[in-house]
Amino acid sequence: MGDSGGGITDGDQKLKRGRFPWFSLDGTPHKPYIIGIGGGSASGKTSVANIIIKELGVPWVVLVQMDSFYKSLTKEQIEQAYQNNYNFDHPDSFDFDILEETLKNLKDGVQVDVPVYDFNTHSRLKDTSTSIYGANIVIFEGIFALHDPKVRALMDLMLFVDTDSDVRLARRLRRDIAERGRDIHGVLSQYKKYVKPAFDDYIYPTMKHADVIVPRGSDNVAAISVITQHIIREMDARDLSLRSQLLKMNYPKEKPASVALLDANPEVSSMLLLLQDKSLDKSDFAFNVDRLSRLVVERGLVEYEMSQEANVDRVLKLHQKMCAVEVTRTKGPSMLNGLTQVLNHLPVGSIMLVQTRDVTSPKPSSEDSPTSLLAKEVAEIELHHMNLPKDIKDRVVIITDVTTSTGAAAMMAVRVVLDHGVKEKNIIFLSLVATAHGLHVLTNAFPAVKIATAEVVSEMDGFRRISEIGHFGDRSFC
Incomplete structure (x- = not known):
């Protein structure tokens, strides 16, 4: 989960840019604009999200990542994970109930606590979360961002990042070895056993729900520019002056x-x-x-x-x-x-x-x-x-x-x-x-x-x- 110039957290937080009124004359909050970005593992979803945030150039944009909503594993499952025998790319690996509740609360404008998942211990950190409050735009990205119908119902715009499988594999190798402490043999074994089948069976089919498909991910400058201009027009149509x-x-x-x-x-x-x-x-x-x-x-x-x-x-x-x-x-x-x-x-x-x-x-x-x-x-x-x-x-x-x-x-x-x-x-x-x-x-x-x-x-x-x-x-x- 990332915070990109937008939501402020509990505690003593001072913002680089202020937030304009986000509510109507009757005191009810405006619904933030929620963008869902789906796609295969290492397809470039986060990169696309960050480019959109940069091009928008507006304050109060929050980036929420689906990795935060992995379920904590049992002792037996942790042992399987260390042996690369646990499927992290299956929908059942995620807590969709907490995910839906979190996005719904963000949609309603209230403060939320996003869990922090530790990939080294394969569990959520106890008594630790990231508290987020305030967002005019929420970008939610993850492999199953477009999977659950209740989650999709909360979104104003849905994107699918479509990247060649060889490119995704190369990126996953770099990420899992450098950032998550995995060895190359384990990553390749997991990819063949779980990642590729999950993409074919569960992730790729969600492309049909997307409003826009982004081939080549962050390399597709033209597509991202069109998407950004659309978001700007949508936000301009919402008069946030008070x-x-x-x-x-x-x-x-x-x-x-x-x-x-x-x-x-x-x-x-x-x-x-x-x-x-x-x-x-x-x-x-x-x-x-x-x-x-x-x-x-x-x-x-x-x-x-x-x-x-x-x-x-x-x-x-x-x-x-x-x-x-x-x-x-x-x-x-x-x-x-x-x-x-x-x-x-x-x-x-x-x-x-x-x-x-x-x-x-x-x-x-x-x-x-x-x-x-x-x-x-x-x-x-x-x-x-x-x-x-x-x-x-x-x-x-x-x-x-x-x-x-x-x-x-x-x-x-x-x-x-x-x-x-x-x-x-x-x-x-x-x-x-x-x-x-x-x-x-x-x-x-x-x-x-x-x-x-x-x-x-x-x-x-x-x-x-x-x-x-x-x-x-x-x-x-x-």
């Missing part, structure tokens, strides 16, 4: 009824005004962000606890199951200090979202509506970095984002958490300042998410205020 679509939506100026709002008492109003004061020094700014964050966290917790009809004992248990995920930008303030002051010893993760270009706040004109002004101030959001708790799917997740404007970043953060197995009802989203527009976007897409904020703005000045607070937060990094 903010431009969000800005066309007309929502009420009032906040959604389900959003919890801090009482507009003098203390809260004073803190909100101070956050807009550009003369406020860095320490006072951070102090007020923390104060306001604590209040928003407490308000969000109350909303969630009420939805769970929790008593005191249950509240304590709920808090033990919680974790935090902070939405971070390249610069800006954070709600994390305030949150951890309320909930100690909380596992914390992060999601870094970056705008595609720098933006500047335009000067308003009398013709500017809130929506038109917002459209001038923002750019598309990309996912660049993700570090989530390993057991996040079993937790209640508190997502914090200082400001919410269009709702695009909030949707992306919630979508990432959902894609890692968290239930929508177990997500709490917290923000200091939000537009009514952005809150409606979020509640329409994810109605079960609990939301709390300190202030909701709906007028033109409010959109500018969000931008000013965000840019003012840059001082915390000076």
Whole structure:
């Protein structure tokens, strides 16, 4: 299994290229484009896949190899394998159930764990897997990639690499001797006994399912170029932009009824005004962000606890199951200090979202509506970095984002958490300042998410205020 500029794995991963929104206005993920590449052993399937990836030149392409789904052998079968008497080229050697489940989950956009197969021990490595999340294009290659009808049903494009048998044998000799520690006599014996018959009986017949046959494999530059152009046209037909679509939506100026709002008492109003004061020094700014964050966290917790009809004992248990995920930008303030002051010893993760270009706040004109002004101030959001708790799917997740404007970043953060197995009802989203527009976007897409904020703005000045607070937060990094 390979990762070619695309899916990110669990742990602290920073991407060379960001991922554009992969979901619709209603929050449902777009289905990735899945390409299946079949063909005989050593026919050049991986080479064709890598050339396609290179020519596409797009981020978020994942290469999954069928070798990862070999079944672990019994002790008796391992002894047979060491004597070159086990048939690795028969369909029964592969776990098609796990393979189908993995590709289906990738198709659904959720995180998957791909097993790691060790050819030296002829078994899957225990407690070891490759976790993959996020792909706009999935390329799956293997000798039986086109064999199983359930697997074929998941594919958007099926290719068969047809290479001369003598060429395949020469390549297999080089690969098995150099990479898998086999001897030449064993490889030749296995080829005659298992590999060639399996190709004739099981692999070659799958050619009839292919949409495109690629003679000579990676040497067929013209065929691969045509295939690549077809994939590009298919992807271009899928509009993955989000903010431009969000800005066309007309929502009420009032906040959604389900959003919890801090009482507009003098203390809260004073803190909100101070956050807009550009003369406020860095320490006072951070102090007020923390104060306001604590209040928003407490308000969000109350909303969630009420939805769970929790008593005191249950509240304590709920808090033990919680974790935090902070939405971070390249610069800006954070709600994390305030949150951890309320909930100690909380596992914390992060999601870094970056705008595609720098933006500047335009000067308003009398013709500017809130929506038109917002459209001038923002750019598309990309996912660049993700570090989530390993057991996040079993937790209640508190997502914090200082400001919410269009709702695009909030949707992306919630979508990432959902894609890692968290239930929508177990997500709490917290923000200091939000537009009514952005809150409606979020509640329409994810109605079960609990939301709390300190202030909701709906007028033109409010959109500018969000931008000013965000840019003012840059001082915390000076």
